[in-house]
Amino acid sequence: MNQNVKRMMVVLVFLLLGFFLTGCGFKDIDKRLFVVSVAIDPVKENPKRVLVSLKFAVPIVEKISNESFIISQEGDTIAEAVRLMKSRVDKEIxxxxxxxxxxxxxVLKDEIEPNLYYWFIRRRDFQEMSWVAIGRPTALEVLKAKPKSERLPSNSLFLALGRDGTETAYIIPEYLFDFKKRFGEKGLDPLLPIIETKKDLFDINKVALLDKKKLKLELTPKETMLLNLFLTESPKTALKIADGENSFIIDTRAVKTKYKLITENQKDPHIKVDIHVNGRVEEAQFNVRNKDLKQYEKTANKDLEKKVHAVLKKIQEANVDPIGFGLRYRGRHMEKDDWKTWQRLYPELKFIINVNTNISDTGLVE
Amino acid sequence: MNIHPIKESIKANIQQSEDLVIKELKAEEKYLEVIYINTICDETQLQDFLIKPFFEIGENSHFLSYLLSHPKVKLFDSKKTVQEELISGKSVVFFENHIFLLDSKLDKNNTVTETSVEVTILGPQSGFSESLPTNVGLIRQRYPEKTLVIESTNIGSISKTSVNIVYDSKKVDQDVLNKVKEFLSSIEIEMFQSGEQLLDFTKKSKRTLFPTIMVTERPDRTAVNIAAGKVILLIAGSPFAMLMPTVLKDQMSAMADIYQTYWIGKFLLIVRYIGLITTITLPALYVALTSYNPEVFRAQLALSVAGSRHAVPYPSFVEVIIMLLMMELLMEASIRLPKAIGSTATTVGGLILGQAATEAGLVSNIMIIIVSLGAISNFVIPISTFSFAVRVSKYFILLLSIFYGLVGVILGVFMLLAYMVSLDSFGKPYLTFREERV
Incomplete structure (x- = not known):
């Protein structure tokens, strides 16, 4: 019995000692200010400094939601700006x-300062599944926008980028962890969706391609959609097919893209791309007939081949690699200087595109 | 045999009390003396089996042979037993040179009651009574096997409560049976009133949290468990049977599982386990998530939790403790209160207090949901002794979560699991999920 009491006392003492180890982790949820989005803008006068803006969500009280406020602060680094901001709010950020x-x-036009994204990765409370994007006209403007359909601060952007809400092939979302990976990985280059704001509306249908240092190329909405065929598993979209003067639109239900690097033949290195499109006719400028479906498929194949080829060529000419051809090459080759070989190969690679469209029906009963 | 000294010594040894009756019967040449305690003795039996025949049967020798052949009448053993039997309700009869014991025990509380603790929708609705012979009878009815063994023993140095050990000799695990008998003989207790008292004796330290003996009021559950090879204790004066060994999965099973179809039964079982996990972890998770790791919430939830906590002056754990305490008081009060106003207490406590507490800004709306969900989940557990244990153990995890956040919750659950793993019920590991043949 005495032995037991002794042991209990020891346990109790350790438990009590343990209570001192908790530090200052305890902070009630109502004593915190939740940041929903962060904007990084350059400072015109001093290119070394940055303007950090944080959008804070105001807690929902009695049916009043989508209340928020923005605080901006200049600083030499993000960390410094955030520390300065802490003295301007009443609760823990x-x-x-x-x-x-x-x-x-x-910020990305000349060389991007790695700290501008590494800071977020280093922070414990920053989740690496945050999205990264480019804001137009400024990053701050994107934070300020407040669409009518929004119920929580910044939530409409989260829904659009996260595909929880709208599902479209024109948006290529980019996660922070992936963004970081693409900066470090040879043969896979970073890309960022561009969010344009006009009044309280968003437009996210372009993508900016970067090399390891700076912004290189911006794709048009249509090109973005075609690039997305390579990046997303069976995106839902509508493909416009030009047929001479006329055109028709295929509503895709499944798109499968495969590619193969064929570089063993040094004379004729090329990338063979196979795209399977499954869909039905959604809109047409002419009378569509069921018996002509085979012919429409052929037209679609040709047209798509041409368009995809153009996009890939454009990306290749900018010498960026968002799809990761280089990574695939490195993964399949074991030579010492494989990366150098690839760098030499990539600018002059040919693309052989093979599209296989399958139109199931015209969408109408004849 | 000279019965006079014995008679006198019995009279001398029994404390004089109001209910002790010493009666002499005389008829012609017959003379009989009877001693009994009228409060625990069934006087109609006395009338039927002793007094009537005494006056109806003429001759002395005839009456003697009547007594000798009557199944309820036993010849004298020894002085000591006579006294004990007298106290337990038998009548001592002195006739000629013989001493007889007439079993005229008053069998009170032998009405079969409806189940009130383990209620099921389907299946039998009656529970045990408070009378031992009636309860044995109920089991015999449900388990008509000739291998059914009923052994009798006494527990309690003062109460001398008679206890029946019931099992199927063909199906019982001999190791378990030996352990149960060893366990029963090791119990030192003065007043033994109900089987629940045994729970604390299952551990050497006599401090138990999780019950390793099941207490049930259902004869059908008892019969099923006999078939599963378990040992049953029936205690005189208690409408509950004790089933041994009992592990976690037994405590979580309800009789309705058998009476439902397979998938419904499984579904209900899963719901019950979800309830178990919820009730143990929910208050602790609330503290950990609101005060340490709000990133686990979705943004919407985080903002509405923050909003609902806006007016609350105390940190989350004070809030939780206030509410849990209120809930415990409510539950205790509703047991104590008479049935007629029991529902008033729950209404006043649950609805009005809860509503007022949020409006006064003492606790948040979300907190009310958490506490009531935790309480409801607790009631899902079918065996009440286990449900009490669960009710207590959530405070342990709550304490850890206050100081260590989410890590504390994980640590607490882990320690609770480790504790359960260390338990065993008469040699059977507590967390086993192996099905027995039924």
Missing amino acids: DFSHAKLIVYHED
Whole structure:
């Protein structure tokens, strides 16, 4: 019995000692200010400094939601700006729900300072499944926008980028962890969706392609959609097929893209791309007949081949690699200087596109 | 045999009390003396089996042979037993040179009651009574096997409560049976009133949290468990049977599982386990998530939790403790209160207090949901002794979560699991999920 009491006492003492180890982790949820999105803008006068803006969500009280406020602060680094901001708010700034980081274009135009994205990865409370994007006209403007359908601050952007809400092939979302990976990985280059704001509306249908240092190329909405065929598993979209003067539109239900690097033959290195499109006719400028479906498929194949080829060529000419051809090459080759070989190969590679469209029906009963 | 000294010594040894009756019967040449305690003795039996025949049967020798052949009458054993039997309700009869014991025990509370603790929708609705012979009878009815063994023993140095050990000799695990008998003989207790008292004796330290003996009021559950090879204790004066060994999965099973179809039964079982996990972890998770790791919530939820906590002056754990305490008081109060106003207490406590507490800004709306969900989940557990244990153990995890956040919850659950793993019920590991043949 005495032995037991002794042991209990020891346990109790350790438990009590343990209570001192908890530090200052305890902070009630109502004593925190939740950041929902972060904007990084350049400072015109001093290119070394950055303007950091944080959008804070105001807690929902009695049916009043979508209340938020933005605080901007200049600083030499993000960390410094955030520390300065802490003295301007009444509660602890909590980044755990910050799911969007928006950069101004100009930050990326010349060389991007790695700290501008590494800071977010280093922070414990920053989730690496946050999205990264470019904001237009400025990053701050994107934070300020407040669409009518929004019920929580920045939530409409989260829904659009996260595909929880709208599902479209024109948006290529980019996660922070993936963004970081693409900066470090040879043969896979970073890309960022561009969010344009006009009044309280968003437009996310372009993508900016970067090499390891700076912004290189911006794709048009249509090109973005075609690039997305390579990046997303069976995206839902509508493909416009030009047929001479006329055109028709295929509503895709499944798109499968495969590619193969054929580089063993040094004379004629090429990338063979196979695209399977499954869909039905959604709109047409002429009378569509069921018996002509085979012919429409042929037209679609040709047209798509041409368009995809153009996009890939454009990307190749900018010497960026968002799809990761280089990574695939490195993965399949074991030579010492495989990366150098690839760098030499890539600019002059040919693309052989093979599209196989399958139109199931015209969407109408004849 | 000279019965006089014995008679006198019995009279001398029994404390004089109001209910002790010493009666002399005389008829012609017959003379009989009877001693009994009228409060625990069934006087109609006395009348039927002793007094009537005494006056109806003429001759002395005839009456003697009547007594000798009557199944309820036993010849004298020894002085000590006579006294004990007298106290337990038998009548001592002195006739000629013989001493007889007439079994005229008053069998009170032998009405079969409806189940009130383990209620099922389907299946038998009656529970045990408070009378031991009636309860044995109920089991015999449900388990008509000739291998059914009923052994008798006494527990309690003062109460001398008679206890029956019931099992199927063909199906019982001999190791378990030996352990149960060893366990029963090791119990040192003065007043033994109900089987629940045994729970604390299952551990050497006599401090138990999780019950390793099941307490049930259902004869059907008892019969099924005999068939599964378990040992049953029936205690005189208690409408509950004790089933041994009992592990976690037994505590979580309800009789309705058998009476439902397979998938419904399985579904209900899963719901019950979800309830178990919820009730143990929910308050702790609330503290951990609101005060340490709000990133686990979705943004919407985090904002509405933050909003609902806006007016609350105390940190989350004070809020939780206030509410849990209120809930415990409510539950205790509703047991104590008479049935007629029991529902008033729940209404006043649950609805009005809860509503007022949120409006006064003492606790948040979300907190009310958490506490009531935790309480409801607790009631899902079918065996009440286990449900009490669960009710207590959630405080342990709550305490850890207050100081260590989410890590504390994980640590607490882990420690609770480790504790359960260390338990065994008469040699059977507590967390086993192996099905027995039924």
